[in-house]
Amino acid sequence: KAGVTQTPRYLIKTRGQQVTLSCSPISGHRSVSWYQQTPGQGLQFLFEYFSETQRNKGNFPGRFSGRQFSNSRSEMNVSTLELGDSALYLCASIAQGASGELFFGEGSRLTVL
Amino acid sequence: GENVEQHPSTLSVQEGDSAVIKCTYSDSASNYFPWYKQELGKRPQLIIDIRSNVGEKKDQRIAVTLNKTAKHFSLHITETQPEDSAVYFCAASFSSGSARQLTFGSGTQLTVLP
Secondary structure, eight states: OOOOEEEOSEEEEOTTOOEEEEEEOOTTOOEEEEEEEETTTEEEEEEEEETTEEEEEOSOOTTEEEEEOTTSOEEEEEOSOOGGGOEEEEEEEEOSSSOOOEEEOOOEEEEEO | OOOEEEEOSEEEEETTSOEEEEEEESOTTOOEEEEEEEOTTSOOEEEEEEETTOSEEEETTEEEEEETTTTEEEEEEOSOOGGGOEEEEEEEBOOSTTOOOOEEOOOEEEEEEO
């Protein structure tokens, strides 16, 4: 069974640009969540999607948005990039049922110059 | 919202010794407490989790204990090996069904010295 796939793995942008990151969950998983990982702030929850609906949202500005498609693939978008947005963005696919285990992808490392 | 504090931030132990990492949480409604291991340059991976209706759970050399009254939980690794060296994160969440919004601790860099 393929794991969680994130693309691109690495990208460099400049301030003011926007970026779109993609996540394909494990087959059969309908829930996807996104986390931002930085050395200073650790792992912070961005949002969670289930069946194309945002179910939970973390404490991030409106520049951070996401969506989920009918095949459960998810994208997140960051507009008007700031230097502080440089981070590893992790997507997690959530197992169904009582376990609810999160399976993380390898992440997309964004550098903003 | 939930707040999770994790200590220590760094921990060095000799191979074969035990390691203990402690976390406290603020939201008494939290009912799911996973621990993740992240090796350098790799994804976080779940190593053990516990739910609020259980006080202790063990899986080979790894155990987690939960004290709901004090709102703290701990990870215990016995007979540590060099491959246990990694960053460990605790997390807490209130979950309904499969919904997950994890609040993570700040991480503990564990180094096992040969």
